[in-house]
Amino acid sequence: MSLSRRLLAGGLALVTAGSAYAAFAGSSGASSASARKSTPSTLSRQKPIVIAHRGASEYRPEESRSAYQLAIEMGADYIEPDVVTTKDHVLVARHDNWLNDTTDVAKHPEFASLKKTKTIDGVQHTDWFTEDFTFAQLETLRLKERLPDLRAGSSAFDGVDKIASLDEVLQIAKDHHVGVYPETKHPTYFRGIGLPLEDELLKELAKYGFKGRNDKVFIQSFETSNLRALSKKTSIRLIQLIDTQGAPYDFVANHDPRTYDDLVKPAGLKDIATYAYGIGPGLSRIIPVDSGNHALPPTTLVRDAHRAGLAVHPWTVRPENSFLPVEYQQGDSGSPNYARAQGDASRYLADFYRLGVDGIFSDDSALAVSTRARVFG
Numbered sequence: 001m002s003l004s005r006r007l008l009a010g011g012l013a014l015v016t017a018g019s020a021y022a023a024f025a026g027s028s029g030a031s032s033a034s035a036r037k038s039t040p041s042t043l044s045r046q047k048p049i050v051i052a053h054r055g056a057s058e059y060r061p062e063e064s065r066s067a068y069q070l071a072i073e074m075g076a077d078y079i080e081p082d083v084v085t086t087k088d089h090v091l092v093a094r095h096d097n098w099l100n101d102t103t104d105v106a107k108h109p110e111f112a113s114l115k116k117t118k119t120i121d122g123v124q125h126t127d128w129f130t131e132d133f134t135f136a137q138l139e140t141l142r143l144k145e146r147l148p149d150l151r152a153g154s155s156a157f158d159g160v161d162k163i164a165s166l167d168e169v170l171q172i173a174k175d176h177h178v179g180v181y182p183e184t185k186h187p188t189y190f191r192g193i194g195l196p197l198e199d200e201l202l203k204e205l206a207k208y209g210f211k212g213r214n215d216k217v218f219i220q221s222f223e224t225s226n227l228r229a230l231s232k233k234t235s236i237r238l239i240q241l242i243d244t245q246g247a248p249y250d251f252v253a254n255h256d257p258r259t260y261d262d263l264v265k266p267a268g269l270k271d272i273a274t275y276a277y278g279i280g281p282g283l284s285r286i287i288p289v290d291s292g293n294h295a296l297p298p299t300t301l302v303r304d305a306h307r308a309g310l311a312v313h314p315w316t317v318r319p320e321n322s323f324l325p326v327e328y329q330q331g332d333s334g335s336p337n338y339a340r341a342q343g344d345a346s347r348y349l350a351d352f353y354r355l356g357v358d359g360i361f362s363d364d365s366a367l368a369v370s371t372r373a374r375v376f377g
Contacts (some may be wrong), residue, residue: 037377041356043278043311047178049359050368051181052076053316054095054265058363060154061143062102063093064161069171076365078179079218081169084186085195090135091166091204095146096120098127103141104159120189121249131195134308138163150320150340166201170208176361179216180205183241187226188250198226202234213237213277218278218313223250228275239313246281264301269308278311278358286314286355287325301354314352315361317368319345337353346371 040047042372055067056074064206068079081093099105105128114133117126130138144158145151166182173180182205184197191197201219210217212235220239221227227238240263247259262268264285281301288296305312321329324343331341345364349371352360362368 005157009127016345034096038354038375040376041354042358043306043309044358046352047079047372048357049313050075050365050372051078051080051177051313051359051361052365053080053361053363054082054131055079056363056365058151058319059155061145062163063095063103063156063163064143064170065164065168066157066161068169069176070162071365072172072176072178074179074201074364074366074370078181078218078359079169079173080181080183080361081166082185083166083197083201084130084185085190085197085200086130086133086135086138089189089195089200091197091200092130092135092138093136093164093166093169093184097130097189098125100127101144103163105141105144105362108141120186120239122252128222131190131193135165147275150322166204167207170210172368174208179218181218181220181239183220184223184226186249187221187223191226198230198233201228202236205236210236218277223248225250231275232271238275238279239280239311240272240276242281242285244284256284264304266308269305269310273308273310276310278313279305280315280361283314283317283352286312286357287351289325293326295327298355306356311358312356313359314357316348317345317352317360317364319343319364319367324348346374350375 035060042048049101052071054062055064056070057067060067060070063081071079082095083091084094085091095102105111111128114128115126116129116132117124120127139162141163142159143161143163145155148155170180179263182201184201187197205211205217209215218237218239219230220241222241222243224240227240230238242260242263245260251258263272264281285299285300287298290296319342320339321331321341321343322339324345328345328348329343331338346367349360349362349368353372353375
């Protein structure tokens with residue numbers, strides 16, 4: 001049974017949650033959905049934006065120049081670089097400051113002595129870290145696919161790209177007239193070692209004309225204090241990321257008992273609206289799943305955020321069955337290739353679009369763009 005039929009069977013109360021939820025519950029599957037165009041129920045009443053999560057990371061190693069360029073060719077509105085720093089304070093596009101998952105650093109004997117054990121945001125990692133390398137040293141490394149068992153096509157491009165500086169990513173965006181959506185990674189950690197990210201980030205953005213609220217730029221963070229500080233320095237739109245569990249690390253470091261669950265309550269959203277333009281929740285904050293990974297009726301988070309004046313940009317739609325609720329998976333579940341097989345991510349995207357999200361992060365920008373066209377025309 002499709003999720004939308006399950007909602008009709010047991011979720012009529014959702015109709016009272018607002019027009020977006022009523023429209024979602026009224027959808028009866030892909031065929032009827034494709035025949036009917038929806039009016040956007042976003043905060044701006046404009047079509048939602050497509051954000052290329054680490055570039056076209058379904059098809060190329062994440063955060064590579066190739067991934068960003070391909071995402072732009074696919075029609076993404078924004079490209080997302082995660083931002084960490086080097087020893088000489090050059091900002092680079094990496095999802096984390098440890099390197100072994102996504103580069104060939106382990107094959108470089110000249111860097112063997114730089115392997116260390118560190119505690120990042122309360123978690124111990126033994127690895128090589130960007131802040132122990134100069135940018136010139138990092139440029140000798142080559143990128144590789146993070147998920148080779150799931151993404152063999154992307155793995156074929158291992159070894160092609162070098163680590164990109166933020167400067168290079170911004171140049172790509174500028175050259176192709178698309179937006180940028182940088183995330184400050186581990187800001188409390190980097191501030192604590194004397195390599196804060198925020199001022200350098202603003203400086204780099206300004207160099208390429210990304211200066212204020214009307215420019216095609218957002219800055220996001222899973223922490224709150226750096227966004228509050230940024231809100232006093234810039235009019236660039238800020239996005240408070242909200243994980244599906246746990247707490248912002250700056251809360252943990254300061255013994256603040258609040259969690260991400262508190263941030264999505266009406267009072268938490270009202271507070272976020274004092275410093276941020278919107279929120280970036282994990283997908284299951286909007287369409288939750290049970291312990292068996294079955295999709296449940298949607299929450300009221302989109303409605304509640306809109307009532308607080310906040311845009312909603314959830315993350316991240318990935319097309320493989322492994323990343324989708326059961327209702328959106330496809331193929332023979334007994335097949336050894338089932339986990340890496342493509343599910344019905346287009347229907348999953350369409351359901352988020354109909355719930356009124358203002359944008360969405362996807363590893364497959366082409367799919368997100370084509371689904372948006374199918375839903376909204």
